[in-house]
Amino acid sequence: MKRIIGFLIVLTLVWACSSDSDSEVTEVVNPVDEVSFERSAMLINWADNIIIPSYEAFSSDLEILVSSFNTFKEDASEVNLVELRSSWVNAYISYQNVAMYEIGPAETVGFQLNMNIYPTNTDNIDEFITTDTYDLSLSSNRSSKGFPALDYLLNGLGEDDAAILAFYNGDDKDTLFTFTEDVLLDMKTLTGTVLTGWKDGYRDTFVANDGASSTASVDRMVNDYIFYFEKYLRAGKMGIPLGVFSGSTLAQNVEGYFDATISNDLFLEGLNAVQDFFNGKHFNSGTEGESLASYLDALNTVKDGEDLSSLINAQFNTARVMVQDLAAFREEIENNSTPTAMFLAYDEVQKAVPMLKVDMVSAMSISIDFVDADGD
């Protein structure tokens, strides 16, 4: 008898477990009480409508920067310098839209670390130009290239345009042009590698890895996304220059230090990119697709908890308004003995971190690493 009961139980369980395969036609009891969210649809939206278009836009802005440089190289005039600078600002802002995707081909080449390490090492750069010997592929030279190096080369060589132009028309002009060109080419090569990597293969790998584990695309992307927000946007662009990790302000650590005015724009563009990614907004368009926000909403239909996606969006908006009201970061830090307004703005940026890192990660059950756990 007991064998029969046991057998029946097993049979029932097997049936209960497998019946879903042919249950497409059966009615859904109550669609509200079900989490139905396709992670793969979100991955496709990320890859095709956000990530790849962002890299494409950045890549073409970088092309424009290179061509402005070529014009300047032929005629190192003030007009051409101003033009070159404006192309540099455009590309730098455009870069903020791709900086957070340190995954796949970008992770392989260390894109972030090669494009935008600041403060830039001006002593190194000066030496490179004087000696004309350098190897930009060395990891030790990462802080002597990329956008911050260009910042120094275009804005920091002299006090004003005349002084800067004097360098480009002076004794070292050949090595100076060569070095600047090499920095640009290095950036162009890296960007090309990443974009090609996404288009030739990684996009499909990324989209296909739609499971749930610490190595699945969603889990990895969310970890990278939060890491970017916490370390690069919050700490790198605001916290470190403010001195919140060192106890005293470090104005020279402001992004775009020599330009002195664009740091806020770079931050705000980064924040916009972060928020647009959160909402699944297609690059350069008003359309929204599956996203972290819609995922949270889908989970909430069952959990019946707080409207987390709205809370996170509201926090992003508050932070944006606070930063918009600030003077340029360098000015805020250098002109105030205690940059109170910037501290307050930083606090609002900071408040989004636990929302992402605690509430969102917890709601989505994102794993940070592979390890045995029994839930405590």
Add this chain to the structure above:
Amino acid sequence: MKSIIDTYIKAPVEAAPLAVFRILFGLMMLLSIIRFWAYGWIDKFYLQPKFFFSYYGFEWVKPIGEFTYLIFIVCAISAMLVVLGYRYKLAIIVFFLSFTYIELMDKTTYLNHYYFISLLSFLLIFLPANAYFSLDARRNSKKAFQYIPSWTINSIKLLLGIVYFYAGLAKLNSDWLLKAMPLKIWLPSKFDTPLIGSLLGEEWVHYAFSWSGALFDLCIPFLLLNKKTRTFAFVIVVLFHVLTRVLFPIGVFPFVMIISAMIFFDVSIHSKIIGFISKLFKIDSSSFNTGKVFKQIPTFKVKMKYGILALFFCLQLILPFRYLLYPGELFWTEEGYRFSWRVMLMEKTGYAQFKIVNGDTGRWFYVNNSDFLTPIQEKQMAFQPDFILEYAHFLKEHFENDGHENVQVYVDCQVSLNGRLSTTYIDPTIDLTKEEESFLHKNWITPFKDEIKGI
């Protein structure tokens, strides 16, 4: 009463089940050590971190650099000797000590099943698991017995029963039963599970899993004890643990429990297993059937042993209830949470930002946790008060060694529990360096804003 003592404690029973248990337990341990090593976890958990979280009173237990591998080797060898039943007593003592040492090195990796293994190996020290089908019994006929007193096997059943039943009791709370939390968070994320994946997003499934999980834990010891329901119960045990293995990252624990539950079967199955092993390795197992009965003269030493075991089980019964001595919500404060078979009960996540303040000048800065902690340590630290306190003291010491003076440590800590929106966890105005670890209630934990009813 006397008959109960006679049946469950004194009556001689076949030694084969205990011998099979010894072999399978040892094998599982050996495999889990190999698995741990193969994943590179020794390096990752015990060599890479700069700082280790200690259990209160065991601050002296630390990884010993490269020699930590040696502890694992010792542990693996002793597990192998347990399988063989060679110098069993020494082997199981060494296993218990080395395994427990490993677990005490860093409480970041605390798992209830590691604790279970420590307890079980402690219990095994006192059991004559080498009396039958072991090298010890083969080498020395004085140590060979075919029958052992029934308490030896029943004590393992009791320990298993406590684990299941207490795990079931812990589930009798409003979050688990009425909100289906945390399964409501965890199950939808397992949508890629073969066969059942698409069901896991449905709310009724979350409730079904919660309720049947609680029922399973509460009933299974009794169903396993009863001869009539035993086979059925074992099938359920296997299904349950395989399912948890598929759904959750709980390593080898499900298999340990499945193998342990085999102890409930009577001797015929164990004899078959021994027959199978004998055939496989061409061992003459009939020589172990000596017909001898293991009996101990109640000397002082033996009485001591019984005393220790009685105390051990009393402690096991009481320890999970120690949380009643603390005010506040157990899931929130975690005071009395560990060592109580509270498994898979909470989805708890935290974020802790530490502020180092110079007490004289008021100058301050934030700590970058990743400078000192691995991602897993940081994750575990951010929602457990004892971790937060220990880390705060470490930070004070570190920055004082760096030349900072009058170091005060404050924390801004936000914690989310079972889907509730994150709230402030630790009083941000408290200088943690002034607080000391103890068994007393930590009054600097911000009280829980909600209520969880139940045991």
